[in-house]
Amino acid sequence: MKKKHDWFMELVLWLMLFFVFYNVVAGTGTLLLNIEMLIGAIILYLPRLLARIFHFTIPSMLYFFYTLFILGSVYLGTGFHFYSIPYWDKGLHLISGALLGSFALSLYGALTDNETQNHPQRALICVYMLSFAMFAGVVWEFYEFTCDGIANLNLQRYLSAGHALVGRAALMDTMGDLIADFIGGMVLTVYTYLQMRRDPLWIKQFFFHKD
Known part of the structure; x- marks a missing residue:
C-alpha cells in the first residue's frame, strides 16, 4: 500500500x-x-x-474499502450507534459488495501467472467478481442463520418485539442484505468492465505485489 x-x-x-x-x-x-x-x-x-x-x-x-467498512461498522455503527439509523446496515452491505469484488481481483492476481494476467478476459473476470461477492454474501447469511439457530441472536431480524415474523416480512432483512451486496458488487463490476475496455491491464492495480 x-x-x-x-x-x-x-x-x-x-x-x-x-x-x-x-x-x-x-x-x-x-x-x-x-x-x-x-x-x-x-x-x-x-x-x-x-x-x-x-x-x-x-x-x-x-x-480503502476495507477501512471504510471498519469505519462504518465498528466506529460509527457500534461506537456511535449508527446502526439505529434506518438502512445503515444496508449501506454497509453496499460497501462490502465492493470490498469483496476488490478482493476477488486481488485473489485473481495472486492465483494466476503473468501470462494470464497480461491477457485478461474482461467478461469472465467481471462475472467472477460479481459471483465472488455474492458467494461471500451468502456465506455471511449462513453464519447469521446458524447463530440465530444456536443462540437466538436475531441477526436476520426474524423477530419483532419478541414475535416471529411470517412470510415476506421474515425474509426482508436477509434479502435486503443480499440485494445490497449485489448492487455494491455490480457497481464495481461495471466500473471495472468500462475501465478494462480502455486498458485491459487496469485491474493490476488490485493485485498484491512483493516489495
Missing part, C-alpha cells in the same frame, strides 16, 4: 483509539464497547502489519 493512501487508515485508527481513551478517562461507555473498539483497531491495522512482516504491498483500492 502506497504511503499516500495511508492517511485514511491512520485517521480511522486514531479515532477509534481516542474513542477508547476518552471513555476510560471520562468513565463513559461500557467495558464491552471499549473492547470492541480495540478489536476493531487491531483488525484495521492487521493487514498493514502483515504487509510489513511479509514484505508485500496491499492494493490501495482494496484497503
Whole structure:
C-alpha cells in the first residue's frame, strides 16, 4: 500500500483509539464497547502489519474499502450507534459488495501467472467478481442463520418485539442484505468492465505485489 493512501487508515485508527481513551478517562461507555473498539483497531491495522512482516504491498483500492467498512461498522455503527439509523446496515452491505469484488481481483492476481494476467478476459473476470461477492454474501447469511439457530441472536431480524415474523416480512432483512451486496458488487463490476475496455491491464492495480 502506497504511503499516500495511508492517511485514511491512520485517521480511522486514531479515532477509534481516542474513542477508547476518552471513555476510560471520562468513565463513559461500557467495558464491552471499549473492547470492541480495540478489536476493531487491531483488525484495521492487521493487514498493514502483515504487509510489513511479509514484505508485500496491499492494493490501495482494496484497503480503502476495507477501512471504510471498519469505519462504518465498528466506529460509527457500534461506537456511535449508527446502526439505529434506518438502512445503515444496508449501506454497509453496499460497501462490502465492493470490498469483496476488490478482493476477488486481488485473489485473481495472486492465483494466476503473468501470462494470464497480461491477457485478461474482461467478461469472465467481471462475472467472477460479481459471483465472488455474492458467494461471500451468502456465506455471511449462513453464519447469521446458524447463530440465530444456536443462540437466538436475531441477526436476520426474524423477530419483532419478541414475535416471529411470517412470510415476506421474515425474509426482508436477509434479502435486503443480499440485494445490497449485489448492487455494491455490480457497481464495481461495471466500473471495472468500462475501465478494462480502455486498458485491459487496469485491474493490476488490485493485485498484491512483493516489495
